[in-house]
Amino acid sequence: MVNVGVLGATGMVGQRFIQLLENHPDFEVTALAASSRSAGKRYEDATTWYMDNEMPESVKDIEVIETNPEAMDNDVDIVFSSLPADFALTVEKEFAKDYVVASNASAHRMKKNIPLVIPEVNPECLDMIDAQQKENDWDGFIVTNPNCSTIALALTLKPIVDNFNVNSVRVSTMQAVSGAGYNGVPSMAIVDNLVPYIGGEEEKMESESLYLLGSYDGNDVVNADFKLSASCHRVPVIDGHTEAVFIELDDGFDIADVADKMANFKGLPQELNLYSAPENPVIVKNENDRPQPRMDRNAGNGMAVTVGRLREDKVFDNSFKYVLVGHNTIRGAAGASILNAELINDKIL
Template identity: 45%
Template sequence: MSDPKTHPGSRIPVAVLGATGTVGQRFVRLLADHPWFRLEALAASERSAGKCYRDAVTWVQTQPLDERVAQMTVRTCEQILDGRHELVFSALGGDVASEVEREFARRCLVVTNASAHRMAADVPLLVPEVNPDHLDLLAAPAAGARLPAGIIANPNCSTIGLVLALKPLADTIGIDRVSVVTMQAVSGAGLPGVSSYQILDNVIPWIPGEEEKLEVETGKILGRVEGGRIESAALAVSAQCNRVPVVDGHTLCVSVGLRAPAQLDEVREAWRAFRAEPQALGLPSAPPQPTVYLGDDEPPQARLHREFGKGMAVTIGRLRECPVLDARFVALSHNTLRGAAGGAVLAAELVVARYGR
């Protein structure tokens, strides 16, 4: 077999929808020099169409904008609908994503960060290390195509960090109840996001729709495919979500009820031993260790730990017994890398490894 980090054929042409927003910019940065994908088209709103990308975007990434991409002309989604790309990454807002993504999905594979299709019965809500079997919902590629057409949805950014921390425990011990309190970074609100007057010297203890997403998405992701649909896991989840003055990195304080008695050493070992299909395949965006346990006295902190695994690993610490449930801990994930563009790119890599090689 060829080295999985080097695609054996030509790079797959891809497009980014919603390319000027914060998540769209992350897609652009990750795809500019990706070994399997070649960025061929950028789409945004009509007010950006016709401009070169450097003039259409307010670039907020810490790395400089790739010069080839900077010179690309931004177009509308309609203008690239019949393009030659085989894969589309969507960072569209929820108000336009539903119809536009379905149109593209009739022609090619769409991997979306939008929420519009997350709970659709025929759409995998994918975290590659957690539920790769949900790709069975996709039809086989059409004759002559490398990839299947359809939609793969990236979950809510907080949900991704939660299910990555829960998956090793679900597999080895079993879980039936989860209580989670999130402290979510301002980048999760997009551009222009939360105003400085609202967030500085403050915690906002409500993010519209966020708690509901965490509670229902977790069950779908940890569920199983039965008869062409996903049966959600029998899991009670209670979520409370807060916006805090951090740029990147969502922190989660989690308590879990275990299905079987377990020592805390068993919980630690489950995280430390966890590897999955992306690691076995050596996918370009996969972290070598997806769940990194820091220590009982070392809580993960956004400023110190969000870049672990190039922003693709979940860091965990402060494991201890819970007087209400069974065990409690703190987890941290990078919301715009693992929780958005990076997670979507990894999902696309997994599809390519399965179908497009």
């Protein structure tokens, strides 16, 4: 059993980590870190629990520690980070001197020799770890997962990019409020409303997607060479990001072939039968009114992305479009980091 810790344990994503790690066959939560306000308290006393099930009994009596490596038990092997980006920028490096850091924070995404990974999409980028450790003289290392909306998009694009010549991708998102945290979007701003701007989100989707779907040459990542444009919007849904995707190919295609490639797509986590890996990363629905967040966000225990309304687009030549739904705090956040850690545990530790 691998002992793990959670940084930012009292926040929404930190709580999701704890929820998903309960009864994990390989990982046991033994350390919970948060702010100095929470340090020294029992986790149950320090936390306002937001998840849709009860707080696990196994963590209630754990004493919360401050978020620094000196406070962490030496028996911990992996720490999961849900820290704010500005704090993570320095703190994660301190932890990486001795621990594996599986980070959901944005601070180290796209950085040289720090893998930005979706295990089904670009697991080869884990090969950067040796260079990262040598460069920094670390015993541990940092591995990051992408932005929540990027993960859902990239999972559906992977079987397309692998089988067709993509010219351009346009995506318009409808993103759940949980992506901004419990206090992130005031109720008066989102009830009976839609906010057509999420700071930095469009830039993340565009840059991260091209990185993930590019190629690793053993030294650096060469971005995918198609064009990608994103428009991001916050909507009054609690969990589950919805995205409308428009794809232009260089050549003709058969829409049934596209559906088949997406539905039968599997990656390394499926081959290895990793605990958190869904049987099918992409689920294709044929109903006209699917996917919907309420009905489809928990597909594959929240780790699969559901695609529907797949059809030809008559506006551009060689084009098609579809709608996807993915759970933003499971596959798009905590679950993504856990799957990264499962792959690392299988292949590296």
